[in-house]
Amino acid sequence: MSAIEYNVSGKIVNYFCSSKLTILVIIACFLLGFIAVTQTPREENPQIVVPGANIYVALPGASSQEIEQLVLNPLEAIVGEITKVDHSYGVAMNSMAVVTVQFEVGEDKERSLVKLYDRILGQRDRLPVDALEPVIKSIDVDDVPIVTVTLASENYDDYALKRIADRMLEGMRSLEAASVSYVKGGRDREIRVELNPERLQAFGVSIDHAQAMIQASNVAMALGTFVQQGKNQDLFVSGFVHSVDDVRRTVVGNYNGQLIYIEDVATVIDGPATERKQLSRFAFGAGDPRFNKAHDPEMPAVTLAIAKKQGSNSVVVANDILARVKQMQEQFIPDDVQVIITRNDGQKADDSVNDLIGNLGMAVVVVFIITLLALGTKEALIVGISIPLILAITLGADYLFGLTINRLTLFSLILSLGMLVDAPIVVIENIHRHYKNIRPANKKLATVLAVNEIGSPTNLATFAIMLVFISMLMLTGMPAPYFFPIIFNVPVTMFASVLVAYIVTPWMAQKWLKAGEGKELDDFDKKDKLHLFYRSIIEPFVDKPKSRNLLFISVILMLIVALLQPAWQFIRPQGVGGATSLFAVEMGMLPKDNKNTINITLDMPESTPIEETDKVVREIGHILRKESQIINYQSWIGTAGVIDFNGLLRGAGDKKASYVAEVRVNLTHKNDRDQTSVDIVRQLRPKLQIIQTAYPGSVIKIVE
Missing domain, CATH: 1.20.1640.10 (Multidrug efflux transporter AcrB transmembrane domain)
Structure with missing residues (x-):
């Protein structure tokens, strides 16, 4: 050997x-x-490091045109001087400019953000003097919620649901692997002072003076230290408002030797805001057994969104969140509040992997x-x-x-x-x-x-x-x-x-x-039919040069035709969005997946009030409730919905205006339906096109 x-x-x-x-x-x-x-x-998709940030600069009182000239253009110029920036895009609004910066894929996140902070703050003098300090918020893929829990009810308004969700949020933050968590939708608690002009005039108190007194009563500060019994003692003014009674008993003046309190000249209300700038509703679809069992098909709703920490297992984190939600249902969530899991990326990842x-x-x-x-x-x-x-x-x-x-x-x-x-x-x-x-x-x-x-x-x-x-x-x-x-x-x-x-x-x-x-x-087995069949095909090309040359030319021609097939897709008799021609092969980065959720976005003309935007969203909801493959949907009016990966990179999560809306639609599980999500979207588009035509200037998009 x-x-x-x-x-x-x-x-x-x-x-x-x-x-x-x-x-x-x-x-x-x-x-x-x-x-x-x-x-x-x-997890469902690979981890992608895409460092990015949103830069907010406010200039109160400036129009969108002035914001563009005075703030947005200089800000984009500053960003353009930073190395390794892939692209940036900005939006000018009344009193506010927003620039989204995305660095090259794979760049170190911390170094990229440090460069951005250093450059923006170091070039502060290129922005208007009366502009507020730039606010820079990082964009992180791990900040996208993996679980969203929606609370909806016929018997509770969005204010009450928001208070329940806030309590749930406190419990979620104790989860070790939970990261960014927040509540989307609902009105916050506020103490509102409604001044009575007649009583103000009767007591000789001006509106500005009343406002100043309220502000002055809600302060706290350290006054210093003093020595008492051989020990240093800290002295504070503790004047923060702790209750609605503190506001009512705020002194705003003196009339004929009598103190005038806020409650004498105003009505003080502890509760939600009366003016609605945002709306959120939830409805069951025809694919859910609870469909049509409510008096109103669309109920007030708020959503609790929870993200996971980087490197944690999305399946384990999602299961921990759901277990905590179940525990909270048993402890303090009322029975007539519907608790619906509207997003579970952990389950989605587990299903895909399995x-x-x-x-x-x-x-x-x-x-x-x-x-x-x-x-x-x-x-x-x-x-x-x-x-x-x-x-x-x-x-x-x-x-x-x-x-x-x-x-x-x-x-x-x-x-x-x-x-x-x-x-x-x-x-x-x-x-x-x-x-x-x-x-x-x-x-x-x-x-x-x-x-x-x-x-x-x-x-x-x-x-x-x-x-x-x-x-x-x-x-x-x-x-x-x-x-x-x-x-x-x-x-x-x-x-x-x-x-x-x-x-x-x-x-x-x-x-x-x-x-x-x-x-x-054996080289040749006469009893083997497969062997005989193969020899009958291959021998002519081995023994005859002409046959070999013909085969070679045929392979080259077929290769050329195959390479031309993608180019043939651009020839479409019905136009750019029409069907491809015969033998054409459509090109795409990835095959279209059969999703369990789709997203509908609405953009109305900028002058549209929220009531008109809400009217369009209700018409969209009326169409969705007729689709048997939809189990539920949630609509946000005046703001974007809970951010997802696509919306994060498009900067869609910060949209807040009376003319924008978003509808998140959840379909029945792909294993329980015959149609793919692509087929469902194709059926919805013509129906939504009718609504878009009825409202000139509106833009309705379906995002998978």
């Missing part, structure tokens, strides 16, 4: 083929895979069956064990290098499944052939020679595939981190496949297969 020169593959097999370390390697790999599956965070795991398991079974039919039971078992071992190594690498289990991670495993079995199958097939005419004493030599024989071409093919996917590192922008699980996992999987093929497969073959159990593969 020493006279034989082995390549790298042969040397690996020669060492591990009869080594006791091999079984330890197998156990260690499976243990690593188990730890990875149970400990690696699960679906792909199921598809992965089915693919493994198919590979096992094919190997079983082609080689035999023992050989199929060896390949079948190799597959989960390779996947365990890959998931272990994901765990060690900080990747999460998400759709792209599992898609990369499915993508590589057809390739990762190549090396184990080629190795076991050649060992199978070498075992035909050997004695038991020569099994190790036959095993090493079998792998040594096919090692070099197997290595070349494997590393060629690895290089193809490693070249995707040249991607830039958002696709780079999004597709990184594929770029990382496929090469790791392929490398793991050759290691398993050279370490584990020969070891199992030597343990399980017997000498003489293999069979010699």
Whole structure:
């Protein structure tokens, strides 16, 4: 054996083929895979680091045109001087300018924000002197809520629901993995002073004086220290308003020697604001059993939104939140308040991962069956064990290098499944052939020679595939981190496949297969119909040069036609938005997914009052309630809804105006309906187009 020169593959097999370390390697790999599956965070999409921030600069009293000239243009110029800024866009409103800054994907978040703060505050003198100090708020993907809990009721208004939600919010903040949490919708508690002009005049108190006295009564400050009994004592003025009675008893003047209190010249009310600048409602759809059981189909509603901390498992965090909500329902939430989970990204991530795991398991079974039919039971078992071992190594690498289990991670495993079995199958097939005419004493030599024989071409093919996917590192922008699980996992999987093929497969073959159990593969088997069919097709191209040239030209032409198919999509007889022409292939970055939720946005002309915007939203709701695939929807008028990933990058979460609205629609689960979300959107668009036509200047969009 020493006279034989082995390549790298042969040397690996020669060492591990009869080594006791091999079984330890197998156990260690499976243990690593188990730890990875149970400990690696699960989420629907890969983690993408996109540093960004919103910059707010207020100039009270300025029109939108003045804001654009005096604030927005200089601010955008300052931002443009910062390196590594991908893009920025600004909005000028009355008294306010907002600039959204997005840095290049993958940039360090802290460094990017420090650069932004330093540049903006260092160039403060380029902004108007009477402009307020810039407010910079970071935009973080992890700030997107993974769970939203909506409270709705026929018997409680949005003010009462808001107070319940605020109490729930306090309980949610004690969750260790919970991050940004807030309540969306509802009116806050306020103490409102409604002055009576006649009584003010009777007592000789002006409105300005009354206002100044109220403000002066709501202050607190440190006055200093004094020494008492040999000890320093701090002296404070504690004048903050603690109750509505404190406001009522505020002194605003003196009339004929009598003190005049606020309650003498005004009505003091403790409660919600009377003027509504924002509205939020909830309604069950036809797909929910509670549909049409309420007197009013749309109920007042508020929403509690909870995000998770970076690196935490969205599935675990979501389950903890739901458990806390259930606990609160038992403790203090009234029975006639509907508690609806309107967003659960943890469940969505878990469903996506489980679906792909199921598809992965089915693919493994198919590979096992094919190997079983082609080689035999023992050989199929060896390949079948190799597959989960390779996947365990890959998931272990994901765990060690900080990747999460998400759709792209599992898609990369499915993508590589057809390739990762190549090396184990080629190795076991050649060992199978070498075992035909050997004695038991020569099994190790036959095993090493079998792998040594096919090692070099197997290595070349494997590393060629690895290089193809490693070249995707040249991607830039958002696709780079999004597709990184594929770029990382496929090469790791392929490398793991050759290691398993050279370490584990020969070891199992030597343990399980017997000498003489293999069979010699004949070059031509006249009894094999598949063999005969293949030869009848391939022989003309091998023996006849003209046939080979014709085949070569045909392949080149078909390749050219295939490359032209995407360009053919631009030829559409019905216009840009119409159907494609015959044989055209539509292009897209990713296939359209069958979602369980859609979002409808409404933008009216800027002069539209909130009552008119609300009227349009109600008409949209009337259409939605007729759709059998909708289980519920929630509408926000005068503000954007709870932010999602798309809205975060578009800056849609900060929209607040009487002319904007948003409707979040939840569909029945995709496993319980025949139509996809794409089909449902196509059905809704013509119906919503009628509403848009009825209100000139309105823009209704459906976002999936």
